[in-house]
Amino acid sequence: MPGTLDLDAALQYVRAHRDRHLQELREFLGIASVSAISSHAGDVRQAAQWLKHRLLSAGFSTVRVEETGGHPVVVATNPGHPDRPTVLVYGHYDVQPVDPLPAWRHPPFEPAIVDGALYARGASDDKGQVFMHVIAAEAWLRTGNELPVNLIFLLEGEEEIGSPHLGNYIASRQDLLRADLAVISDTPMYAEGVPAICYGLRGLAALELTVAGPKQDLHSGIFGGTVANPAHALATLIASLHDADQRVAVAGFYDDVDLPTPAERHAFAQLPFDDTAYQDEVGVPELAGEPGFSPLERTWIRPTVEVNGLWSGFSGEGQKTIIPASAHAKLTCRLVPHQDPVRVLDLLEAHLRAHCPKGVALTIARGEGAPGTVTPIDHPAVRSAEQAIRAVYGRPAAFIRMGGSIPVVVTLHDVLAMPTLLLGFALPNENFHAPNEHFHLDNFHRGAETVVRLWSLLAGWKREEGSQ
Ligand SMILES: [Zn+2]
Known part of the structure; x- marks a missing residue:
């Protein structure tokens, strides 16, 4: 002994x-x-x-x-x-x-x-x-x-x-x-x-999108109406990621997500948490997120897809009437345990390709991934x-x-x-x-x-x- x-x-x-x-x-x-x-x-x-x-x-x-x-x-x-x-x-x-x-x-x-x-x-x-x-x-x-x-x-x-x-x-x-x-x-x-x-x-999965249109920025008066606008196409793609209820709309995204036991969720619900103080702390007019889950649950036990950066076209002072040649976005997902980062990126990529409007070319570069x-x-x-x-x-x-x-x-x-x-x-x-x-x-x-x-x-x- x-x-x-x-x-x-x-x-x-x-x-x-x-x-x-x-x-x-x-x-x-x-x-x-x-x-x-x-x-x-x-x-x-x-x-x-x-x-x-x-x-x-x-x-x-x-x-x-x-x-x-x-x-x-x-x-x-x-x-x-x-x-x-x-x-x-x-x-x-x-x-x-x-x-x-x-x-x-x-x-x-x-x-x-x-x-x-x-x-x-x-x-x-x-x-x-x-x-x-x-x-x-x-x-x-x-x-x-x-x-x-x-x-x-x-x-x-x-x-x-x-x-x-x-x-x-x-x-x-x-x-x-x-x-x-x-x-x-x-x-x-x-x-x-x-x-x-x-x-x-939570874990992480990252990717970067490039939507390419004309070979250079075009005059929107001369060419507007004849070519797809990459910024619009990117906006369409990003909008397609969530449904009207703010759930992730990517097919299969929630397949491997485990729901915690009722006892765990009960324990979360007992923790002191003030929605209004939280809202003030982050400085938003209203909290948002997936229905059916508390703010703590949305950050702890639910996966997300977020745009971290978005850029395209002209953003200087005044007007510049162009159709931009390209549009870009960086996305990351927060993953919960049992979601495989590689599979999630596969699903996202399939979704984005299926929802990409005509007239532009979509390139997807995968970044870092780590499981929850x-x-x-x-x-x-x-x-x-x-x-x-x-x-x-x-x-x-x-x-x-x-x-x-x-x-x-x-x-x-x-x-x-x-x-x-x-x-x-x-x-x-x-x-x-x-x-x-x-x-x-x-x-x-x-x-x-x-x-x-x-x-x-x-x-x-x-x-x-x-x-x-
Ligand atoms: Zn430390």
Whole structure:
């Protein structure tokens, strides 16, 4: 049987060392690891080295700073225990640039505590949340315990510049990184006081249309009435994508879309959401979208087709009486889990070709695609996270999804077949990427305790599975 798992001792450790941990976090935040600016490349490396030393002092046996071709990744592991699940903790130690500097009330790399929140670039996105995981692991490793789960830390230095080297790195180190579950703390809670487990993300499929007409712009007086206008043809095509109810009118588009269970939809409906405040926030006269779904559902669980850009003809001052030679549009779809991006693009392409007016030539270029991902709500990790949050926050967690995509989640899913749990402790208004980024210390401390508990709840997961 595995060695001791004394949860109380681990929790006690987190509470007893709060001051030191906070001091260490301030030190970490003091390193200006801005990945986008080449003059900070040395700082990015310094942050990687800082993490390496800190993970070693937390009790990890092997910590490497590995080259990727860009900024390095930091990987920490311990000897695995075959009876226990393996969890990969992904996070990033790079930060966004700080501009505009004058808007900061405290210098971005001189952390300051104001009203219970720690202000610094990277406080919530993502150094504070990364360090929370370091503390949680240390709490197990430095109290005579074993780690309840086999932990692998994968911390990258290029998240804020789109992770250009991470996909290759993961593909090349599959043996090192293989795990039963990924946990990422790089997202906000649902709202202040409402801790959240995010278990689903939408995917993406992109294409670009070119509608070509005459070989050059034509005089609309001399030629108008005899040739098809590419701008009109493009407008017709775009209009054909939705029906009068704002449902996507592409045949087969909804074929593979799963509807969440009634229990999930009921849970979404219980979340605080103010349509009017949302409408004001985005600044529209009225909300729109597919009938039969709430605004949250439209962004979380329903796929969309959107025009992202549209251009043709003359748009300068005054009149220029032409028939434009061509018209262009960029489209993307947000996809929900089980929709295959390639199939969706096939369907869209067939639809567009079938609806293209006569007299023009349509060219379609396909762009990036990534599937949506979902971790089933009854997955042991989701249930354990809910229990851990309930124990620490004294209230149930919100089960949420997000409308966007997180590329590393797709990579972990595609390359390593790993489900992901997004367990974030930032608040939505903590100014990620903006001046005066901050992190509420209450959530920093409670987040660490939640993670300590989560690991102990997951300890028996594999044995339970084996005995079923
Ligand atoms: Zn982040």
